Amino acid sequence: MSSSRRRRPWTLRTKLIAQLVVVVAGVCLVIGVVTVLSLRSFVLQQLDTQLVDASHRAQAYVEGGGSGERGPHPGPDHRPPPVGAPGTGPGTVTARIVDDVVYDAKQLTLQAAEQQDLTPEATAVLTTVPVDGQGHSKDLPGLGEYRLMAVPTRLGVVVTGLPMVLAESLQTNLSWVLSAVALTGLVAAAGTGILIVRRTLRPLNRVAATASRVAELPLDRGEVALSVRVPESDTDPRTEVGRVGAALNRMLGHIGNALRARHDSETRVRQFVADASHELRTPLAAIRGYAELAKRSPEPVPPDVAHAIGRVESESARMTTLVDDLLLLARLDSGRPLERREVDLSRLVTDVVGDARIAGPAHHWQLDLPPDPVTVAGDDQRLHQVLANLLTNARTHTPAGTTVTTALRVDGEDAVLSVVDDGPGIPPELQPSVFERFARGDSSRSRAAGSTGLGLAIVAAVVAAHDGVVSVSSEPGHTSFEVRLRRFGALS
Ligand SMILES: Nc1ncnc2c1ncn2[C@@H]1O[C@H](COP(=O)(O)OP(=O)(O)OP(=O)(O)O)[C@@H](O)[C@H]1O
Ligand SMILES: [Mg+2]
Structure with missing residues (x-):
């Protein structure tokens, strides 16, 4: 049934x-x-x-x-x-x-x-x-x-x-009289019963209301202030309802402690990542500087040494990007508010696609912009990075000759930015986790491109920090990323 x-x-x-x-x-x-x-x-x-x-x-x-x-x-x-x-x-x-x-x-x-x-x-x-x-x-x-x-x-x-x-x-008369008395008695008993039961169950309702309030709290992330408790009057262990109330309060106390411990440990890890990334930047800059200096040496260097210096330079550049990405993610995780200025998305799209044309001359880059400029409220640099990451993916994870179309359109209160390519697509097993950290396809192309798997994680984190939504759909010959952001001036 x-x-x-x-x-x-x-x-x-x-x-x-x-x-x-x-x-x-x-x-x-x-x-x-x-x-x-x-x-x-x-x-x-x-x-x-x-x-x-x-x-x-x-x-x-x-x-x-x-x-x-x-x-x-x-x-x-x-x-x-x-x-x-x-x-x-x-x-x-x-x-x-x-x-x-x-x-x-x-x-x-x-x-x-x-x-x-x-x-x-x-x-x-x-x-x-x-x-x-x-x-x-x-x-x-x-x-x-x-x-x-x-x-x-x-x-x-x-x-x-x-x-x-x-x-x-x-x-007959007695039967009638008795029936009438019994009926009145029944109605009176039911009425009194309703009042008594309602009164008796009131504490239970209060306990249930507390449990529902807790159920509505978002407990899955961030710092949770679990201050909701069953009122003191409903926690007397000498009554049945009081025992339920007291048990619920004890449970809430435990959950509150566990959530606090989780949040503290998350904060410590985040802080560690941020500190470590920050500390790594200076030695990395030094390594890059020394490599540069060694390359400029007027003295002739054996070819294998020159090759080694070239590798040091490229790997340190890659590590710098990685460290910058980690630092950015750690900062976004800590919930630090982003800048909220008017950003001209149309101009930003034109710039980033222009850069992509230079970086990937073997691809066909197409642009589809609305006649009027579209603006959103946000952080210019971070939004630049979102689009740059999407276009870099469309370049590095597709073969030469792929057409990449970047389009911007207005949909009601939202500005919708999409990057569509006709490359081989994201492997199906990777699609559900493609926005997670260090999730990357292990094709030889990806490895050769020196990818780390943080690009889309940054896209997701930045878009979320702008209260936007990013989605992907991919099949061979059609991969589409769509970023939806609130337009500037739209009521949030
Ligand atoms: N346009 C695309 N076409 C095909 N596969 C893609 C595309 N975009 C992303 N992918 C797949 O998704 C994976 C994750 O992308 P993401 O940008 O997060 O990492 P990455 O590009 O591998 O490394 P990073 O961007 O940090 O250098 C990629 O490794 C790739 O396999
Ligand atoms: Mg990438």
């Missing part, structure tokens, strides 16, 4: 409240059912007591011969209907059964307390009551639920019944 279709997980708060509501609902249900059932059994007991009385009355009345009129269905012995017994309550049902024949099946009506014959269906039900002197609940068609009791007498079986309407309505 895909993650988008998966059900959203419940929050801790929703889970706690749902569990609380389920528990309260369960308790209410049990209380309600037990109350209704016990009330029902109590009311039935009462009714049965009344039923015994009523049954005795009817029995005595029948056996005693009665005093009232005869009913419309006099029994075989002309006894009066038992419903006429004095003290019979409204709603009472009575009948006498002799040899499976029902006589005097009557009801004393609820409203007028008059004797009324039962319907044949209701009468039929009376015959099904077991003759055991016990109360039995039965439904009399047209009259509702009745509690019926049949007792044997000398003059047949006398059946007496009392309406259960009171017990029924009591049970």
Whole structure:
């Protein structure tokens, strides 16, 4: 199942409240059912007591011969209907059964307390009551639920019944009242639960907020001031949330120390590289000077010595470039701000491509400039170096006859500088790391050109220091470097 279709997980708060509501609902249900059932059994007991009385009355009345009129269905012995017994309550049902024949099946009506014959269906039900002197609940068609009791007498079986309407309505009413109370209780429990849970979880939210603030900090480079901490009040180890808060603070402390150590060591290395490069410049200048002096000596020198002096000169020149590059990178790494002056990129491109034409006459150098000058805010010399490095690469890493097109265009707020050549391209395995330090192709051309692999690293560092972006795409026959810089005066 895909993650988008998966059900959203419940929050801790929703889970706690749902569990609380389920528990309260369960308790209410049990209380309600037990109350209704016990009330029902109590009311039935009462009714049965009344039923015994009523049954005795009817029995005595029948056996005693009665005093009232005869009913419309006099029994075989002309006894009066038992419903006429004095003290019979409204709603009472009575009948006498002799040899499976029902006589005097009557009801004393609820409203007028008059004797009324039962319907044949209701009468039929009376015959099904077991003759055991016990109360039995039965439904009399047209009259509702009745509690019926049949007792044997000398003059047949006398059946007496009392309406259960009171017990029924009591049970129904109580059920309604209990449901209403339970529902109110549930709503109140849920409301209180929400308040309590929200209050209880507030410290946890604060701890989570601290963790998110840390997650938003850029921790990957530079000096990181990891001063964010969980508030003191949420770090009491005697509480669960406090333990989480304290653990988070301890972890942040460790991470802060580790980051500080990393930054210190980076700074030391950078400082060492900068110092070493700086210190190396003077002896290198001296070596170059002495080599120059030796070359100018009027005395004849053997050819192998002359060759050695030439090598010393060229290698020291190469080392000087390397040392200068290292020093520049160390300075850029330390975040020292660059100059921010208006630089005319159009003029700079014209100059650098002019230099490249002189340095690489075997290549075809093309220029594509917009009619209006394009200016950016930055460091003239460093930007010069960026373009010079790109053009040097296009010259040294491609065969003679390659066409190199340097173009400048305006794209909204940006000035876009591109250097495109139709040479063999950058080896695919080198492409992902081409802007890293000392990354270079090991073709014989590169080695012969005395490359060090710092040229593009400097390009990337200088462009980044100008808040710009450099990108490369390369395939055989088409290698393109693109540098995107903010135009002068554009809002940053
Ligand atoms: N235009 C290009 N065509 C083909 N390969 C290139 C091109 N530009 C760069 N490369 C490859 O990328 C590598 C890295 O270039 P980078 O300029 O960083 O170092 P380098 O030119 O080797 O040495 P350095 O510039 O320090 O003298 C090069 O060694 C080369 O293999
Ligand atoms: Mg280079």
